[in-house]
Structures are given as structure tokens and as C-alpha cells.
Amino acid sequence: MIDAISFNDSTLRYLDQRYLPLREEYVSTRNYEEAIEAIKTLAVRGAPLIGVAAAYTIILGINSFQGTKEEFPSFFKSLVAEVEASRPTAVNLFFAAARLKKVYAENYETDTIEALFAKMNTAARKIHDDEIANCDAMSRHGVDQIKIDLAHILKTRKLNVLTHCNTGTLACCGTGSALGVIRLAWQEGLIERVITSESRPLLQGLRLTAWELEHDGIPFVSISDSSSAFLMQRGMIDFGIVGADRIAANGDTANKIGTCAHAISAYHHNLPFYIAAPVSTIDITIPDGTHIPIEERNADELRTIFGTQVASPTTPVLNYAFDVTPGKYLRGIITDKEAVVGNYITGLAALMEE
Structure with a gap:
């Protein structure tokens, strides 16, 4: 590893x-x-x-x-x-x-x-x-939930999965959160191909997730962030799974900027979209995503790519590192304790009480 x-x-x-x-x-x-x-x-x-x-x-x-x-x-x-x-x-x-x-x-x-x-x-x-232990538990719960939700497809073929940013060993110490689920699903013969979006502006999907997948020999293809809706429209994506930086009590989730757009597209196309994150990511003290502080980073992360200027140094920039995906667009939240599907307010609160 x-x-x-x-x-x-x-x-x-x-x-x-x-x-x-x-x-x-x-x-x-x-x-x-x-x-x-x-x-x-x-x-x-x-x-x-x-x-x-x-x-x-x-x-x-x-x-x-x-x-x-x-x-x-x-x-x-x-x-x-x-x-x-x-x-x-x-x-x-x-x-x-x-x-x-x-x-x-x-x-x-x-x-x-x-x-x-x-x-x-x-x-x-x-x-x-x-x-490390959380990753193993999340992977098992996630694969079990995928087998339930996508059983109708798995009867005839393997699945194509979309992920965003990087949620593997590089992000989680163990096998990963979302990428840990994907790894185990692939090992169990459920995955045909992983589709990893580039994750602008720092390209964690293109640089890091692609690197991990290649390292493990898992079939993948990288896409621009704006491509996912078109691929869903064409039937080239069966479900999405990403990680999280903070989950509010109602299931609203802060994750790498661009996540919300993928989730809304999946919801529109009636495709499952999951969050995979340890219970430590849940912040039960905040009622919803409007209370999550969103980091705004240096404008040059967007105006440059690895030191190469791609826009005028005076170009005004909004560079938010995260967005918030409303819980209603999620099929489920996969944690190290269990998969929560449905009423997040009740389900997430119960996890925190255990």
C-alpha cells in the first residue's frame, strides 16, 4: 500500500x-x-x-x-x-x-x-x-449497499462508477473512503471501469486518483469536470461515489468543489450518488450545509497551472475549495459504522450516539 x-x-x-x-x-x-x-x-x-x-x-x-x-x-x-x-x-x-x-x-x-x-x-x-480500520469498514458497507441498489444492473453486467477528487490511500491512510469502496467493488468483480473527473483547479482526480488506480491496475478513464452530465445522459455512468470534508446533521455535505454539480446530474438521471466518509466527518452540531465554513483559497491556484500562467494576473477570481451538496441529492451516506439511507437527521444522529 x-x-x-x-x-x-x-x-x-x-x-x-x-x-x-x-x-x-x-x-x-x-x-x-x-x-x-x-x-x-x-x-x-x-x-x-x-x-x-x-x-x-x-x-x-x-x-x-x-x-x-x-x-x-x-x-x-x-x-x-x-x-x-x-x-x-x-x-x-x-x-x-x-x-x-x-x-x-x-x-x-x-x-x-x-x-x-x-x-x-x-x-x-x-x-x-x-x-485505517475505518476504511476497511466503509469499503464493506459501501459494496454491500451497491449490491442492493444496483442489483438490477449487476444481473447482466459490471458497473461504471464516477468519482471526484481523491479519496484513496493518499487522502485516508487506509485503502480510502470512496476509493476504498471502489477498490473492494473491483476486487469482487462488480466494476468495469472507474471514471475520474479532473477536479479543477488542483487536479486531484487527474493527478492523484488516476495515479492510485494505475498503481493498482484498476481500469479507469479521466474526464473534464464538465463532462459527467453528458456521460450520464449516454448511459456511460451507473453511479457516483465521493468523499466528504464535513457532513451536517441533515446530510448536507461539503466536498471538493464540483461535487454538487455531479450529484445534481446524477439525481436528474436517476443514478445513485453516495458519500463515503468516516463518522468523524459528521458534524452533528450544525443543522445543515449553510453552517459549514467554506474555505476560499488563493486566486493564483485558478489563474495558474503548476506555475504556468493561464490567465491575466489581474483576472478577478473566486476560488472556493469546496461546495455543499444538499442531502436530498444523495442516495446514501456510507460510514465506517453503517450505510445511512433515507432520513439522515435520524440516521446520522443515531451513529453519533453509538
Whole structure:
């Protein structure tokens, strides 16, 4: 399996995804500020992977602490705030930070500083292990749901699936969320071909998903983001599945910009469109997608492609990193606990109570 991120001997090692597929460049650092910059610049990306990277970044930060135990609370609060500010939409980042804050709150008064740090280190590694296990569970639930929803097609042929952005090992540590479902479905003989949309402006589908699929020998074809409705019209897509950066209580989902257009097209053509994401991506505290903060990124990400200017430097740009797909356009939300189909308000709330 692709080793997207690891943490050993107080060193964070990650695959810099900005350079794929042209070159594989691994970076090692013990500096938490460098790790924060990697999250900000999308060297490390994908909601679950960002959560893992955030946990390890906090560990790098506390490893650099040289003050007294009495000085640590102020340092820790500032450190976590800096990490949380790196990517505002990916709720996994806040979920990981919350788990480490809980360890701190429960043990600071009674433990030595060394014992506290050891427990936080263990918690960070557990977040990583959990994400790998989550991928396996999501894949199984997703394939089982596909077999139910698309049984009428599977009686005569295999399926063609659309996915957007990158949701594989590069984004999730394990086999992936949406791409993990696709991988298992292909292994079980359900998939004919994967259709991966380019995912402008940073081309995660064209660069990263295509790279992973080629790495695994899974048949695929890449398309422009604007092609999916036409392919659905022609019967060339049977269903779609993507990941998520945040899911509201009613099933409204923030994901890579362009997702909503694919979902609306699938809904119009009566094709299933699924979200695959771990429960840690669900934010039950917000009622709907209008409350999800949407990151607006640097305009030059759109005006340039890998450093090559494709528009005037003075061209006004709106560069939102995510859009919000209303839950009504989704056939189901696949999680590591189960597939939720139908009433998302009831179903997602029940997941969070387990």
C-alpha cells in the first residue's frame, strides 16, 4: 500500500502530494510549523489524512516544548489553535485536536509532563490506526449497499462508477473512503471501469486518483469536470461515489468543489450518488450545509497551472475549495459504522450516539 504518512522516532514523514504523479517526494520533519505549512499548502490533503497529520503535528509541537509543567497549558492552547486554523473546512482536523485536548484535560492534573506526553502520543497513533480500520469498514458497507441498489444492473453486467477528487490511500491512510469502496467493488468483480473527473483547479482526480488506480491496475478513464452530465445522459455512468470534508446533521455535505454539480446530474438521471466518509466527518452540531465554513483559497491556484500562467494576473477570481451538496441529492451516506439511507437527521444522529 502507498505510504502517505508515518510517524516514527518523533519524526513526521509524508508524501508531498503537490508533485504527483510526476515525481514521488517524501518529506521528513520534526518541526510542527513545517507540518502546519504542509497542511495549508495541500502537500498533505484529504479530510481523514488531515486529521492524522493534525494529531501528529500537535505531537511535534509538544515534543518541542521546553518549559515547565505550569507553562504548558498556555503553550498547548496556542499550539492547538494554530493547528486548527490551518484548514477550516475539514472537520477531521478538529476531531483529532479534540481527542488530544481530551487526553490533556483528563491527565494534566495527575500526570507528570512526561507521562502526559506519552499518553498524547499514544492517542495520536490511535487516530491513525482508527482511520485505517475505518476504511476497511466503509469499503464493506459501501459494496454491500451497491449490491442492493444496483442489483438490477449487476444481473447482466459490471458497473461504471464516477468519482471526484481523491479519496484513496493518499487522502485516508487506509485503502480510502470512496476509493476504498471502489477498490473492494473491483476486487469482487462488480466494476468495469472507474471514471475520474479532473477536479479543477488542483487536479486531484487527474493527478492523484488516476495515479492510485494505475498503481493498482484498476481500469479507469479521466474526464473534464464538465463532462459527467453528458456521460450520464449516454448511459456511460451507473453511479457516483465521493468523499466528504464535513457532513451536517441533515446530510448536507461539503466536498471538493464540483461535487454538487455531479450529484445534481446524477439525481436528474436517476443514478445513485453516495458519500463515503468516516463518522468523524459528521458534524452533528450544525443543522445543515449553510453552517459549514467554506474555505476560499488563493486566486493564483485558478489563474495558474503548476506555475504556468493561464490567465491575466489581474483576472478577478473566486476560488472556493469546496461546495455543499444538499442531502436530498444523495442516495446514501456510507460510514465506517453503517450505510445511512433515507432520513439522515435520524440516521446520522443515531451513529453519533453509538
